[in-house]
Amino acid sequence: MNKLVGRLFHARVRRRWRRVADAAEQTDLTALRQQRNEARKLSTELDRLIHVADGRLALPKLGSSSFPRPHGTDWAWRPQLWCGPLPRPGLSSAPSESTLGEEVQVFHDCNASEVTLRQLRNKRVQDLAPFGLRLDVFKFDGSFLSLAINLPSDAAVGLGRDHILRAETILEVETQLEIYARLNIQNGPNTEQIIRKLPEQDQTIRVDFDISDTRINEKRIEKIWLDLIFDAPDMNQVILRDLTFARHRRAAL
Structure with a gap:
């Protein structure tokens, strides 16, 4: 009734x-x-x-935090864009500093943006992340293009110079291009940076950032974010099928 x-x-x-x-x-x-x-x-x-x-x-289960982690991991995270559907799934002619979801932000210096971001549904058997991110770049008249992924505040809790922070992604590109990953740690008035070039031939990419390479003040960490920097990205498509982070302590020597 x-x-x-x-x-x-x-x-x-x-x-x-x-x-x-x-x-x-x-x-x-x-x-x-x-x-x-x-x-x-x-x-x-x-x-x-x-x-x-x-x-x-949806399948695979949204919000999934399932992904391989190094032994001794004490913190791990997959950004929301790769976990669940966004209310606004895409940006067309994305202006610089525009955001997709709460954690991903695009930066460029194009006069006229022909940069498009769109969340897409992963359906391949091997995909652990429910969603991916597609970046389409058409005519590009700028000098730089990057995506900034803001890590949550708990990434900084307990972070020390004896830690290694791992970023892992599954990457597909239409045409080979150089991509750099830059870890930024803001502590007080300073921002420490570690930059790594991603291998161009691999789809599954793992990058380790050794925090001992920095001079961070462990008590003053305010913000951590990762920049993915794309060199000469015009007329290209990049798909990030997954993006995860894991933190573990470096083995004692």
Whole structure:
């Protein structure tokens, strides 16, 4: 009985909003403004429901934190973009400093951006991450293009110079290009940086950043982020099928 009542109620709600939408061109502006505000509030809750439902129903399981980790790992993380569907899945003609999700930001100095970012669904058997990131670059008239991935605050908790921070990605490129990974650790007024060139022939790429190569003040770490820097990226497509981070202590010598 309750299910029947629920179906009837939702059918009535849908009919009401269908009538409102059909009449929107002729609705009085005061009433239309109120209807728009109601619709926005409803849309927010519906988007939240869809986001959670997509996450639970999609395969592989969204939010998955399953990936290989070094022995002795004391912290590990996969960014949300690779875990679950984003409410806004893409950016077209992305301006510099625009963000996709909460953790990924694009930087460039193009006069006219022809850079597109889009979250895509991984469906291959070998993929552990539910989602990937596709970067399309058409005409590129700038001097640099990078993606910044902001690590969560708990990445800095307990981080010391005896740690190694590993970044691992599954990378596909349309045309070979040079890609660099730069780890940035902001501590007080200083930012320590470690840069590594990614191998061009491998799809599964593992990069270790030895924190002993820095002069960080372990008590003043404020922010950690990774820059992926693309050299001469014009007319190319890059797909990051996965991106994970893991932290472990360096073996004692």
